Structures are given as C-alpha cells and as structure tokens.
Amino acid sequence: MTHDAKNETDAPRILHERDLMYFAASDSGWVADRAQLPDEAKSDLGGLLAKYAPDHGMEQVLGDLQRAFADAVEAAVLERAMAVAAEASKEAKKPSAKLGVYLRSRIDALMTVLDEDDISPEHICALVLEEPVLERLVTLQVEERLTWQVTDPLQNAPELAARHLVDVLPELRWQIDEGIKRGRIEASHDILADAVATVIARTTGATPKRNWNAHTQSEAGFGLDCCRVLARALNMALPPDLRREQPVDMAKAWRRMVEGMNLTD
Incomplete structure (x- = not known):
C-alpha cells in the first residue's frame, strides 16, 4: 500500500495537545469520579x-x-x-511528555507498516486498535469518510477501513504535527x-x-x-x-x- 502527500490546499484542522487529551480522557480513571474543587479553593476564588x-x-x-x-x-x-x-x-535521547509526540511516532510506525505490500487489512487495523487514543481518532475520521454507514469500521469492516487508512493516517499525522509545532503549554494549565x-x-x-x-x-x-x-x-x-x-x-x-x-x- 502507498500513501499520498497531504494536499496543503485542503489542510485539515489542527489538533493541539488539549484536543488530544479529550480523546484520552476515558483512560485516565477520573471520568466516573470527577475531581472536586476543594472548599478552600472555592473560598479563595470567591474572595x-x-x-x-x-x-x-x-x-x-x-x-x-x-x-x-x-x-x-x-x-x-x-x-x-x-x-x-x-x-x-x-531509550529516548530527548524524552517528551506530550501525547502528540507519542501519537505522531506511532503513526509513523503504522505508515511504515502500511507501505508493506503483503500487509493484510486485518493486521493493520489490529495494530491501530492496540492504541486506544489513536484508535478513537482514526475511527472518527474513517467513519466520517464512510458517511457514518459503518460503526467501528476497524473491527467490523477492516477491508473498508484499510482502504481509507492510506489517506487518514497521513492527514492525522499532519494535524497532530502542526499542533505540536504551534501547541501551547500543557493542556491542563x-x-x-x-x-x-x-x-x-x-x-x-x-x-x-x-x-x-x-x-x-x-x-x-x-x-x-x-x-x-x-x-x-x-x-x-x-x-x-x-x-x-x-x-x-x-x-x-x-x-x-x-x-x-x-x-x-
């Protein structure tokens, strides 16, 4: 499989670190039990x-x-x-704590695998499914390209999904890479x-x-x-x-x- 370079005249929206964190939130363990602002902080803010x-x-x-x-x-x-x-x-010479940096490296690895001639649709989709945050991002874009006719295409329609991955992965990488370049401070702050x-x-x-x-x-x-x-x-x-x-x-x-x-x- 091969992929084309991103058409700069049709640039997608940029994904900043804060955007990526929303896709990762369900893995944090805090979703069901939301952190509460302490009474002392409320008092200070009120003042x-x-x-x-x-x-x-x-x-x-x-x-x-x-x-x-x-x-x-x-x-x-x-x-x-x-x-x-x-x-x-x-291992990392310049370790980064940014989720975007990690996801970009995972996409690079997937794009290398995607270029292999003998890669099966099931295999490439399974590799994406191993990365929960990336899977959510990819699934959203693949479902959109399939006009929302297939739910969870990586699992339910790997052949269809794989056809779109050759375009979705480079596009998603561009979105994340631009967010890293232009990104602000840590999303929480x-x-x-x-x-x-x-x-x-x-x-x-x-x-x-x-x-x-x-x-x-x-x-x-x-x-x-x-x-x-x-x-x-x-x-x-x-x-x-x-x-x-x-x-x-x-x-x-x-x-x-x-x-x-x-x-x-």
Missing part, C-alpha cells in the same frame, strides 16, 4: 471575584470553574504520567487559564488584560491569582506519585490566554 460577581452569580462562576478544574485534573493525570515515564526512559479568562470576561464585561508588577518585575493581577489557586488545587488532586514538588506558576499560561483573547477582539 478574588466577589466584587465582579454578585452573590447570585457566584454559584455559576464557581460551577464553571469546577467543571474546568475536573477537566484539567483528567488532562493532568495523563500529562504527568507521561512526563514521569519520559523522565525514566533510558490551558484549560484552567481559559476558564478563568472566560469567567472574568463574562462577569466584568471586558476582555482580561495583562498586568505587570514593576516592583517585582513579574506578571500580576487577580486573573493570574485565580489561576494560581486552581493550579495549587490541581497539583494536590493528583495521585501522590504524579504531583510536582511545587504547582505550576501559571504566569505563562495566563499570558498566552490573555494575549490570544485580545488578538481576536
């Missing part, structure tokens, strides 16, 4: 946002942040597990910063701006303070063996999110 959200609106604000927090914990479990594994790896920025924009009626403390020569502001509250809670919500010694500072995550929002105004 920071009190003057912007009226009493009757605070419940919605905290509810939005709770949902984002649970999503962020699911993503962080996967991120930290991959980071710990990468740090322990003796991106989720938290996005939630805080969205809540602030809604409660204040204005897009959040960056604040700079000239005395400390560092990022500042109540938006960043909210992100740091969430980051501390997130780190403590992780299994002990996956926690960082110190929670992420969130300054970079907040700056990227605010700058991105202001670019679209």
Whole structure:
C-alpha cells in the first residue's frame, strides 16, 4: 500500500495537545469520579471575584470553574504520567511528555507498516486498535469518510477501513504535527487559564488584560491569582506519585490566554 502527500490546499484542522487529551480522557480513571474543587479553593476564588460577581452569580462562576478544574485534573493525570515515564526512559535521547509526540511516532510506525505490500487489512487495523487514543481518532475520521454507514469500521469492516487508512493516517499525522509545532503549554494549565479568562470576561464585561508588577518585575493581577489557586488545587488532586514538588506558576499560561483573547477582539 502507498500513501499520498497531504494536499496543503485542503489542510485539515489542527489538533493541539488539549484536543488530544479529550480523546484520552476515558483512560485516565477520573471520568466516573470527577475531581472536586476543594472548599478552600472555592473560598479563595470567591474572595478574588466577589466584587465582579454578585452573590447570585457566584454559584455559576464557581460551577464553571469546577467543571474546568475536573477537566484539567483528567488532562493532568495523563500529562504527568507521561512526563514521569519520559523522565525514566533510558531509550529516548530527548524524552517528551506530550501525547502528540507519542501519537505522531506511532503513526509513523503504522505508515511504515502500511507501505508493506503483503500487509493484510486485518493486521493493520489490529495494530491501530492496540492504541486506544489513536484508535478513537482514526475511527472518527474513517467513519466520517464512510458517511457514518459503518460503526467501528476497524473491527467490523477492516477491508473498508484499510482502504481509507492510506489517506487518514497521513492527514492525522499532519494535524497532530502542526499542533505540536504551534501547541501551547500543557493542556491542563490551558484549560484552567481559559476558564478563568472566560469567567472574568463574562462577569466584568471586558476582555482580561495583562498586568505587570514593576516592583517585582513579574506578571500580576487577580486573573493570574485565580489561576494560581486552581493550579495549587490541581497539583494536590493528583495521585501522590504524579504531583510536582511545587504547582505550576501559571504566569505563562495566563499570558498566552490573555494575549490570544485580545488578538481576536
């Protein structure tokens, strides 16, 4: 089997690390038992946002942040597990904790197998099925190409699925590779910063701006303070063996999110 190069005039959407994490979420073990924002964190967030959200609106604000927090914990479990594994790896010269990097390498391996003349449809589909996250991504695209007429084609129609893999795998690799190149920070921190920025924009009626403390020569502001509250809670919500010694500072995550929002105004 052979595959064609991606037509740049028909570029698919880019898959950032955060997009990939949603496909991996069901493997994290947190789906059925969503992480809850601690009372102390809720109190701290309420104090920071009190003057912007009226009493009757605070419940919605905290509810939005709770949902984002649970999503962020699911993503962080996967991120930290991959980071710990990468740090322990003796094989990789430059170990990466990014899910996108791992998936890209698996697609490269599959594309090499796909080029073999004697590869059977059942074999190549079985190899994809061994990778749960990749299987979900591939299945979605194959089902779309089959106009949703076949469910789980890798299992139920391997010959049909294999015909589309010659196009789907290179396309998916392009989507993931572009996401790696343009990707932001870890998805879990991106989720938290996005939630805080969205809540602030809604409660204040204005897009959040960056604040700079000239005395400390560092990022500042109540938006960043909210992100740091969430980051501390997130780190403590992780299994002990996956926690960082110190929670992420969130300054970079907040700056990227605010700058991105202001670019679209």
